[in-house]
Amino acid sequence: MGATGATGNALVRGLLALGIPVRALTRTPHLPLPGLIGTHRPTVEVRYADAADAHSLRTAFHGADQLFLAMANGPQQVELETRVIDIAADSGIRHIVKVSAPAAEPNSPVAVSRGHHAVEEHLRARGLPHTVLRPYAFMQNLLRLAPTVGQGVILGTTGDAACNHVDCRDIADVAAAALTSPDVAGGVHTLTGSEAVSYPDIARRLSALTGERIRYVDLSPDELRDHLVHRAHMPDWLAEHVTEIQRLAVARPETPTTTVADILGRPPRTLDAFLTEHRARFNRRAEDAADAEHRRATQSP
Numbered sequence: 376m377g378a379t380g381a382t383g384n385a386l387v388r389g390l391l392a393l394g395i396p397v398r399a400l401t402r403t404p405h406l407p408l409p410g411l412i413g414t415h416r417p418t419v420e421v422r423y424a425d426a427a428d429a430h431s432l433r434t435a436f437h438g439a440d441q442l443f444l445a446m447a448n449g450p451q452q453v454e455l456e457t458r459v460i461d462i463a464a465d466s467g468i469r470h471i472v473k474v475s476a477p478a479a480e481p482n483s484p485v486a487v488s489r490g491h492h493a494v495e496e497h498l499r500a501r502g503l504p505h506t507v508l509r510p511y512a513f514m515q516n517l518l519r520l521a522p523t524v525g526q527g528v529i530l531g532t533t534g535d536a537a538c539n540h541v542d543c544r545d546i547a548d549v550a551a552a553a554l555t556s557p558d559v560a561g562g563v564h565t566l567t568g569s570e571a572v573s574y575p576d577i578a579r580r581l582s583a584l585t586g587e588r589i590r591y592v593d594l595s596p597d598e599l600r601d602h603l604v605h606r607a608h609m610p611d612w613l614a615e616h617v618t619e620i621q622r623l624a625v626a627r628p629e630t631p632t633t634t635v636a637d638i639l640g641r642p643p644r645t646l647d648a649f650l651t652e653h654r655a656r657f658n659r660r661a662e663d664a665a666d667a668e669h670r671r672a673t674q675s676p
């Protein structure tokens with residue numbers, strides 16, 4: 376579940392590359408699965424499933440033996456994931472790999488993490504074998520900064536605090552290991568990249584990479600929340616979530632774990648490699664040139 380999401384989509388591709396049959400679940404099975412147009416389409420079974428629709432889950436889980444569960448954040452997340460787990464257990468699924476989050480504790484200062492804790496507890500209570508992945512912030516989230524980076528700023532409330540980031544493709548590789556290796560299955564794995572980097576440092580690295588002047592602007596938590604709601608048009612709960620996560624990074628200094636390397640036997644993908652790979656997204660001049668080229672190419676003769 377979550378086959379169209381950042382981690383789930385990378386996992387589908389990873390499992391297909393390993394020759395493992397995959398059923399990719401989405402609420403929009405009529406749309407092409409991202410990254411799989413053409414090549415793998417005939418070998419991946421794409422099915423409709425909505426966690427809000429118990430019948431669709433029963434149908435989708437029929438005959439499956441393991442479940443990867445990555446569910447978008449939202450006010451209903453605990454209710455939806457709990458239902459998914461119950462129906463998976465009743466459908467004969469024998470192992471669930473769940474994407475959780477750091478600080479999944481009953482009194483966590485991050486509401487989404489309290490929700491993940493509740494779901495993890497439900498997994499334990501059901502007695503169903505499971506693996507929990509607790510990744511820190513996805514590097515892929517940084518692409519959402521591209522619009523303000525294009526204006527020369529990164530806004531946040533983390534100050535100089537170092538923050539862990541992990542590439543979703545590494546989370547997917549660990550998930551694939553959990554689904555295929557008894558040594559990895561059954562654990563609680565906290566996943567990070569190889570270094571914790573502050574946002575001012577990310578701004579410096581992006582400046583060097585793009586040749587643009589990009590600076591980090593530190594806001595108070597209230598200012599950040601206000602910006603996210605009124606300028607970035609985020610729903611209130613998501614703006615609150617982003618602000619809580621950033622405050623947690625200040626309250627609890629983040630350091631990398633060696634889990635990705637321990638499990639995969641290779642170092643995690645680096646932040647610099649990720650930024651370089653996506654340089655054009657952050658670079659105003661490159662974007663402008665691409666837009667101009669696109670306009671030229673699509674203009675009537």
Ligand SMILES: NC(=O)c1ccc[n+]([C@@H]2O[C@H](COP(=O)([O-])OP(=O)(O)OC[C@H]3O[C@@H](n4cnc5c(N)ncnc54)[C@H](OP(=O)(O)O)[C@@H]3O)[C@@H](O)[C@H]2O)c1
Binds near residue numbers: 383
């Ligand atoms: N983003 C981060 O930095 C980060 C860090 C740590 C942990 N996490 C955790 O990772 C998980 C995934 O987060 P994300 O924001 O990155 O997700 P995402 O990549 O945007 O993917 C969300 C997935 O959830 C599926 N989904 C949403 N509602 C659904 C429903 N009612 N029934 C079935 N599927 C549904 C979507 O499938 P369709 O739309 O195709 O149906 C989509 O594939 C979250 O639980 C989050 O707490 C995220």
